[in-house]
Amino acid sequence: MGAAEEEAAAAWDKAEAKEERIMVSVRLRPLNGREAGDSCDWECISPTTVMFRSTVPERAMFPTAYTYDRVFGPDSSTRQVYEEGAKEVALSVVSGINSSIFAYGQTSSGKTYTMTGITEYSVLDIYDYIEKHPEREFILRFSAIEIYNEAVRDLLSHDTTPLRLLDDPEKGTTVEKLTEETLRDKDHLRNLLAVCEAQRQIGETALNETSSRSHQILRLTIESSTRQYLGRGNSSTLVACVNFVDLAGSERASQTASAGVRLKEGSHINRSLLTLGKVVRQLSKGRNGHIPYRDSKLTRILQSSLGGNARTAIICTMSPARSHIEQSRNTLLFATCAKEVVTNAQVNVVMSDKALVKHLQRELERLQSEIKFPAPASCTTHAEALREKDAQIKKLEKQLKELMEERDTVKSQLDCLLKSDCDDHSDGRVAKRWDEHSRSSESFARNASEEAFSVSDTSGVPYQDQDNAVFNGSYVFSDDRDDIVFPVQTVDLPEETKHEKFMSPWHPPSHHSSSDCIESYHMTEAASRTASEVSEEHCREVQCIDIHEHRRSTSHKFDLLLPQDTEFQTPELEISKEAVPQPDEDQELESITNRMEDPTRMCPVEEEQQDEIVDTCESNGTTDNDVKLYTCDSNISFDIQKPYPNGCLTVKRCILSSKDRALSRSKSCRASFMIIPNSWFDDSEYTSQTPPNEILKHTPRRFDKVRRSLYPENDNPSSVDRSEFSGEVSSDEVVKDMSTIDEVAKDMCPSDAEQETLTSDISCLTKLKKTDSDHEDELDEYQDQQSIRDGSTTLRTVKDVGIDSSLSASPSRWPIDFEKMRQEIIQLWHECNAPIVHRTYFFLLFKGDPADNIYMEVEHRRLSFIRRSFSASPAGGELNSAVVSSLKNLRRERDMLYKQMLKKLTNGEKERVYARWGIDLSSKQRRLQLSRLVWTQTDMEHIRESASLVAKLIELLEPAQALKEMFGLNFTLAPRSERRSFGLLGT
Numbered sequence: 001m002g003a004a005e006e007e008a009a010a011a012w013d014k015a016e017a018k019e020e021r022i023m024v025s026v027r028l029r030p031l032n033g034r035e036a037g038d039s040c041d042w043e044c045i046s047p048t049t050v051m052f053r054s055t056v057p058e059r060a061m062f063p064t065a066y067t068y069d070r071v072f073g074p075d076s077s078t079r080q081v082y083e084e085g086a087k088e089v090a091l092s093v094v095s096g097i098n099s100s101i102f103a104y105g106q107t108s109s110g111k112t113y114t115m116t117g118i119t120e121y122s123v124l125d126i127y128d129y130i131e132k133h134p135e136r137e138f139i140l141r142f143s144a145i146e147i148y149n150e151a152v153r154d155l156l157s158h159d160t161t162p163l164r165l166l167d168d169p170e171k172g173t174t175v176e177k178l179t180e181e182t183l184r185d186k187d188h189l190r191n192l193l194a195v196c197e198a199q200r201q202i203g204e205t206a207l208n209e210t211s212s213r214s215h216q217i218l219r220l221t222i223e224s225s226t227r228q229y230l231g232r233g234n235s236s237t238l239v240a241c242v243n244f245v246d247l248a249g250s251e252r253a254s255q256t257a258s259a260g261v262r263l264k265e266g267s268h269i270n271r272s273l274l275t276l277g278k279v280v281r282q283l284s285k286g287r288n289g290h291i292p293y294r295d296s297k298l299t300r301i302l303q304s305s306l307g308g309n310a311r312t313a314i315i316c317t318m319s320p321a322r323s324h325i326e327q328s329r330n331t332l333l334f335a336t337c338a339k340e341v342v343t344n345a346q347v348n349v350v351m352s353d354k355a356l357v358k359h360l361q362r363e364l365e366r367l368q369s370e371i372k373f374p375a376p377a378s379c380t381t382h383a384e385a386l387r388e389k390d391a392q393i394k395k396l397e398k399q400l401k402e403l404m405e406e407r408d409t410v411k412s413q414l415d416c417l418l419k420s421d422c423d424d425h426s427d428g429r430v431a432k433r434w435d436e437h438s439r440s441s442e443s444f445a446r447n448a449s450e451e452a453f454s455v456s457d458t459s460g461v462p463y464q465d466q467d468n469a470v471f472n473g474s475y476v477f478s479d480d481r482d483d484i485v486f487p488v489q490t491v492d493l494p495e496e497t498k499h500e501k502f503m504s505p506w507h508p509p510s511h512h513s514s515s516d517c518i519e520s521y522h523m524t525e526a527a528s529r530t531a532s533e534v535s536e537e538h539c540r541e542v543q544c545i546d547i548h549e550h551r552r553s554t555s556h557k558f559d560l561l562l563p564q565d566t567e568f569q570t571p572e573l574e575i576s577k578e579a580v581p582q583p584d585e586d587q588e589l590e591s592i593t594n595r596m597e598d599p600t601r602m603c604p605v606e607e608e609q610q611d612e613i614v615d616t617c618e619s620n621g622t623t624d625n626d627v628k629l630y631t632c633d634s635n636i637s638f639d640i641q642k643p644y645p646n647g648c649l650t651v652k653r654c655i656l657s658s659k660d661r662a663l664s665r666s667k668s669c670r671a672s673f674m675i676i677p678n679s680w681f682d683d684s685e686y687t688s689q690t691p692p693n694e695i696l697k698h699t700p701r702r703f704d705k706v707r708r709s710l711y712p713e714n715d716n717p718s719s720v721d722r723s724e725f726s727g728e729v730s731s732d733e734v735v736k737d738m739s740t741i742d743e744v745a746k747d748m749c750p751s752d753a754e755q756e757t758l759t760s761d762i763s764c765l766t767k768l769k770k771t772d773s774d775h776e777d778e779l780d781e782y783q784d785q786q787s788i789r790d791g792s793t794t795l796r797t798v799k800d801v802g803i804d805s806s807l808s809a810s811p812s813r814w815p816i817d818f819e820k821m822r823q824e825i826i827q828l829w830h831e832c833n834a835p836i837v838h839r840t841y842f843f844l845l846f847k848g849d850p851a852d853n854i855y856m857e858v859e860h861r862r863l864s865f866i867r868r869s870f871s872a873s874p875a876g877g878e879l880n881s882a883v884v885s886s887l888k889n890l891r892r893e894r895d896m897l898y899k900q901m902l903k904k905l906t907n908g909e910k911e912r913v914y915a916r917w918g919i920d921l922s923s924k925q926r927r928l929q930l931s932r933l934v935w936t937q938t939d940m941e942h943i944r945e946s947a948s949l950v951a952k953l954i955e956l957l958e959p960a961q962a963l964k965e966m967f968g969l970n971f972t973l974a975p976r977s978e979r980r981s982f983g984l985l986g987t
């Protein structure tokens with residue numbers, strides 16, 4: 001092999017991608033003239049740590065020290081910043097590795113100041129390197145763009161026409177018709193840099209006279225080959241580029257005092273930075289899932305620099321002034337996330353055909369020799385792997401056996417109960433008539449089991465939890481006092497089930513007496529304290545808790561809810577307005593986590609606090625946030641000492657996440673996610689500083705009618721329609737209508753950040769799914785391994801829960817996924833004895849809107865969990881009771897429907913319904929028969945019929961008016977004040 005090929009092959013070998021993290025530095029500039037009276041709150045206490053010197057008491061709650069690869073204080077020169085924070089990365093370009101240097105920070109924090117210096121020093125060093133390597137030939141090309149108001153402009157051309165972005169399968173995103181100058185020398189480059197500076201959009205704001213109003217990307221592409229082999233057709237060329245990115249500064253309209261053009265610029269700047277933030281945050285969690293590169297031109301162009309084939313250094317600039325504390329924290333939070341992003345830089349070699357053939361030959365030889373002489377080490381590795389697998393199989397076999405035993409125990413107990421019920425009914429009138437009609441075996445079996453736990457409302461046997469509604473207690477029925485007495489007998493339940501230890505996930509225990517319960521079928525949410533407590537337990541896993549790994553080990557209480565040996569990965573808790581771990585909120589998060597893990601602390605005391613907060617919210621006119629606000633943290637940090645005690649906004653939120661962007665646009669979700677951050681990383685200072693009218697301004701819209709039904713006391717006709725002031729803008733709207741001034745004003749509102757929060761929180765679902773699947777997968781895994789061992793060719797079937805697929809699915813797949821998931825949910829309702837009214841509501845409410853994915857998923861998870869609880873009881877005691885209780889409650893609901901029929905259906909209607917349901921008009925107890933038939937099967941026609949009948953009987957609200965949220969994330973910790981009681985039947 002010739003030397004040229006050797007060299008090419010060696011270069012090729014080196015081309016293997018290398019993972020490394022983004023290098024992140026922070027530069028603190030000195031206070032400037034505008035900040036003269038301000039105090040300097042930040043200090044670099046070491047070469048890697050910057051510290052907040054807190055003198056303000058309420059700041060004490062934030063972490064004070066932030067550590068990065070390097071931090072530079074006000075005394076550091078740009079040269080030093082370059083040498084220690086950027087040089088190594090920048091100079092990678094001469095070795096064929098792409099690189100990017102970014103400056104990120106608040107407006108006037110010194111980005112341009114820093115980047116100008118760094119670009120200059122880099123250019124000097126690159127030319128220096130070139131001079132020292134005369135054996136190589138270098139070709140340098142330069143291009144420059146700015147992104148101004150989401151339009152890409154060529155800075156080397158006087159033509160200001162926006163340029164299009166193109167997707168190149170090999171090169172990634174490229175800019176069409178971009179001028180690329182081949183450089184003659186250093187001076188040529190200097191001139192071009194001066195041209196760029198002159199062309200760039202600069203404007204004066206209150207914070208910076210020469211504020212860059214655009215993102216600027218200067219790109220230097222370097223090609224190099226060994227001179228000796230040039231032109232021989234067997235050489236290799238290294239090609240790489242370095243980007244110098246001076247981002248526009250994030251800004252708050254109020255601080256920059258911008259209006260008109262500046263305001264519009266600001267909104268574009270903030271939006272693209274928001275997307276950048278999202279991308280970085282998403283990348284910081286790993287590259288799985290959707291990274292929204294395409295949401296802005298900036299991120300599209302920089303895609304390879306962010307988590308791709310490039311080495312990247314980010315210099316975050318900040319002002320030390322107290323007046324910029326909020327923005328400084330946001331910058332540091334961005335930096336914290338950026339630190340976690342991993343890139344995969346590799347040497348980019350362009351080989352001649354000859355060199356490529358040689359390289360491939362070498363590779364072939366190597367592989368052949370590996371096959372011939374396998375390394376002994378690999379044998380050991382295989383043997384070890386086999387041993388490990390064997391051990392794993394054994395473990396899974398054991399678990400399977402245990403699970404099967406448990407299942408058998410539960411089954412036999414259930415059988416016993418069913419049998420005793422059948423016996424009791426064998427001489428009963430109902431059973432006889434029932435038999436006469438020869439119902440399907442399935443529906444009969446179900447009803448029989450329900451019958452087993454039925455109690456007559458005149459029997460004297462206490463009704464249990466009549467008023468314990470589940471899922472926000474969203475259904476309310478009118479009791480028909482004149483109704484006939486049920487011909488149902490009291491059944492002797494096993495001792496344990498007589499006690500108040502019913503643990504139905506749908507109808508948890510309470511201590512209400514029968515008389516209370518018979519009084520009314522009004523299942524108000526307010527009355528569901530105990531229900532909520534148990535529901536909390538069952539549903540805490542969907543409380544979207546972005547708790548980070550290191551906190552997971554402490555989730556003992558939560559673990560108790562899961563079947564034994566469940567390897568539980570705590571779902572993410574999206575706390576506060578950021579979806580990312582916030583170093584400055586770690587302590588608080590920790591305490592929230594602890595409190596959430598301690599159910600004893602989630603009970604009455606906290607409930608009172610919640611109620612207080614609801615009161616406060618409402619009195620501040622922020623009731624719209626209520627639905628969300630008391631959802632996840634019953635220990636809300638509510639400090640009435642704060643200037644604006646909008647506790648509702650300081651409440652740490654808990655938001656389910658998803659990768660699905662469509663979800664972020666769900667209007668129905670929005671009401672839940674309405675704490676408006678002032679940036680993508682917003683922190684709670686904002687909330688403590690934001691005056692009430694500010695909050696009011698951003699309260700979400702909600703159907704007035706529903707709001708009135710929820711909060712009748714707030715239904716003041718003279719009150720201002722808050723939605724008019726809402727900063728809420730759907731992302732669609734945002735994209736479409738950014739051009740008008742009004743929209744610009746909206747953009748400047750934190751609704752962008754809200755969008756961001758909403759979308760960013762989405763990732764939490766991924767972990768939730770994982771948690772869910774962890775346990776279920778054990779069985780699958782066992783079966784897989786078993787089939788592998790048996791030599792069976794059985795393919796592992798795709799997990800049929802539909803969750804995974806729906807999340808990653810493209811919108812076009814959604815209808816299929818939706819149908820699939822809906823069918824599964826129906827089946828799960830059936831198996832979990834879900835309340836009929838709940839099923840009806842859910843079925844009618846969620847009809848396939850992609851934005852409802854999250855609700856579907858939550859429902860699916862909840863049901864899966866309940867089903868597991870039903871079948872995986874450790875001792876068969878409590879959970880057996882749960883089954884009993886759920887059946888009993890189901891039966892009670894049927895009784896209620898039976899009564900409602902008398903009230904709600906005319907004779908003619910009844911006859912039509914009986915005919916439709918195949919009930920013999922000459923038979924007796926037709927109403928009873930019908931009430932026992934609805935929701936007993938899982939085929940779609942039956943479901944539709946059932947839902948429509950039940951809806952009529954309970955006078956269901958228009959589905960569009962019902963709150964989807966109640967099926968979502970926040971039903972468990974809902975406050976239990978009377979104020980929140982709502983009867984959807986409007987009784």
Ligand SMILES: Nc1ncnc2c1ncn2[C@@H]1O[C@H](COP(=O)(O)OP(=O)(O)OP(=O)(O)O)[C@@H](O)[C@H]1O
Binds near residue numbers: 108317
């Ligand atoms: N480290 C520093 N030392 C001294 N002066 C600085 C430093 N950093 C910035 N400055 C000064 O602060 C002012 C604002 O800096 P610069 O324009 O670089 O900010 P910026 O972050 O690019 O702002 P914008 O985003 O609005 O463009 C300039 O006058 C600059 O000279």
